[in-house]
Amino acid sequence: MCSHYEAPLRQLLQSGFPSAAIPGAWDKPDMWPGYVGPFIRRPAEIDSGDEAVPPLEVLAGNFGLIPAWSKDDGMAKRTYNARSETAAEKPAFRDAWRHAQHCIIPAEAIYEPDWRSGKAMPTRIARSDGELMGIAGLYERRPVGDGGWAYSFTMLTLNADVHPIFKELHRPDPTKPADLQDKRMVAILPRRLYDAWLDAPADRSMDFMRQFPADRLFAKSADKT
Known part of the structure; x- marks a missing residue:
């Protein structure tokens, strides 16, 4: 599952999401679990009737979801991906x-x-x-300080056993049970579904867990050795 990705810098993010307000700041474009990066959601005031409220907002949050009840910031290094099939049941993800x-x-x-060569070869997929x-995710917030909030997010994943690209990635982990040995991919959304995903109720979430077409992706080795 995905633990490393490139977050776009502000200018590129604004061009990709021109209607979004971008008040937040993030650490760096090279993202790993526990780093701070951007995510996009509907503003909390979206239903207020205030025309000044933008349709989208960009916030900065931890890559790795930290539920409101947790005091463990290190949890982010274990919750950066959520299996869509079980997210509703897992304590870390079920509230979100x-x-x-x-x-x-x-x-x-x-x-x-x-x-496939017998050793891990980093592969860049774009x-x-x-x-x-635009990767489908869940976000959470926790109160901090004097009325502030700390945000975090996780990427949703789905089975990729038959996906032409992702079926070739990752090595089976003998420490995991057989039902967790499947190949996985993040849920990449087509642009036309962005609004629908952000507005979907919980009972429609699985409708968006679809494989992104391989012919619309480009994968190449990122090995620098």
Whole structure:
């Protein structure tokens, strides 16, 4: 599953999401679990009737979802991906799933290991048309300080056993049970479904867990050795 991706810098993010307000700041474009990066959601005031409220907002949050009840910031290194099939049941994700706290995680590219040579070869995967990826995710917030909020997010994943690109990635983990040995991919949304995903109720979330077409992706080795 995806633990490494490229977050777009502000100018590129604004061009990809021109209607979004971008008040937040993030660490760096090279993202790993626990780093701070951008995610996109509906503003909390979207239904207020105030015409000044933008349709989308970009917030900065931890890559790795930290539920409101947790005091463990290190948890982000274990919750950066959520299996869509079980997110409604897992303690870390179930509140965000049940409350349809949907977000979009923008990425220029994601990185996955290709083990076909016998060793992990970093592989960069991006959209072949050069557009940003919009990855379906869940977000959470926790109160901090004097009325502030700390945000975090996770990427949703789905089975990729038959996907032409992702079926070749990752190595089976003998420490995991057989039902967790499937190949996985993040849920990359077509642009036409961005609004629908952000507005979908919890009971429609699985409708968006679809494989992104392989012919609309470009994968190449990122090995620097």
